[in-house]
Amino acid sequence: MTRAFTRRRFLGTALAGAGAAGGLLLAGCGGVPASAPRPAPVPRPLTIPPLAPSTREGGVRTFTLTAAPGRSAFLAGADTPTWGYDQPFGGPTLRAARGERVRVHVTNRLPETTTTHWHGMVLPAAMDGGPHQPIRPGATWSPEWTIEQPAATLWYHPHPHGHTERHVHRGLAGLFLVDDEDGPATALPHRYGVDDIPVVVTDRVFTATGAFDETRRNAHGLVGDTLLVNGTVAPYLTATTARIRLRLLNASPARCYRFARSDGRPLVLAGTDSGLLAAPRPVPDVLLTPGERAEVLLDLDPGRPVVLRSLPQDLGAVSGTERSIGALDTLDVLQIRPAAVLAPAPPLPGALPHEPGPDPAAATTVRRFALGNDTINGKAMDMTRIDEVVPAGATELWELTNVHSRPHNLHVHDARGQVVAAGGHPVPPELRSWKDTVYVPPRTTTRVLLRFGRHADPGTPYMYHCHLLYHEDQGMMGQFVVAPPGVADVPRVLAGGHHG
């Protein structure tokens, strides 16, 4: 059945694509739904999301965000209905330092209930913005917490159970940068929008009228043939410094990216999801599945353009699956156009402010999770069921096995950790890095050593889930609560429709 289905899909798409000659952004993407034919886009300057303004209210850095519908002009002559925070699509970049207390007033001007989740943040469960913190139309939700984690590129997006993919796909997503004041972070490029560049990558299919196509889903969810980078189609960046730092976020519902330079030079990896590496490390490419981030450094030559590309990926699945998730595609992500004269870069720092990884000996529990077809450990998400109870501040080993034939990843709220083994091979300590979302290829096991937050609240769950958003919506999600250490008698059933 799978074979026949895949073949029919492929042929159908190939036929549909035949009429779209000349105008497509990429070739050879059979398996991914194609946008309506259109002229090749004219490159545009990369949009840089504005830094969100904040005020100080009694020592609390306070932001406001309003989620609302809008209209965007991604394509020449087309008007695209979108959703955004404080702007028609996407959202401003929030920025705060470790140790700061922050508050965000989030107002919902959408026609339906949403939530706002702080992906990667270690914080009390009632502030997490998962499915148990709904914001009804017209309402304002005002979470407040203290930033207690090192410098990292985090992000925020909706998390209403069953509707996350649609809300994110319409445009709701933004970055949340954590600065760490005591570290010499200045050794890295750090001038936002100048040499420290947000790169939020997502993909869409456009209909003939220029709308986002949210009807043609495949087994992975919504996979698109057109990239939007910070909301810009075919973006270019004019660089003025000999080194730039790109903060890459895969904000796609399902598509994965293998980022690399078009000139064959390595990328220099400086950070992953939830923290910096011990030292910058040259790598040929960086694979990011949905929800993952990486900070990379690029050294540039005056006047010599280079393209940040996404290259074909081996996701460990059969070829029909790889084709339909877009893993065979080569895509231009961002053209970089260095000026004729560049401000010089200092030598690469030999070390970065870095928190040593969790000690494997400190792990008190091993938990096993089987990632299946719309389930975890054979169960679909239930808002009233507590699947796991984790002691506050615990270090645990989570063993994630993809028992399915398709790509899945796993994101854990309120936790930061490091992959210690993948695909049957240990990851040596010097190659580990801080993560909150990890890829688990089909029929393999990934072992991740996780450190959980210290805020106990046995009545309010956090989520763990596949970050392919359609899978999450279909039930590939579970709930855990953080309990005070030593407290075992935590209720495993929440009162129906509990909302924090």
Ligand code: C2O
């Ligand atoms: Cu980025 Cu639970 O999500």
Ligand code: CU
């Ligand atoms: Cu999250």
Ligand code: CU
């Ligand atoms: Cu999945």
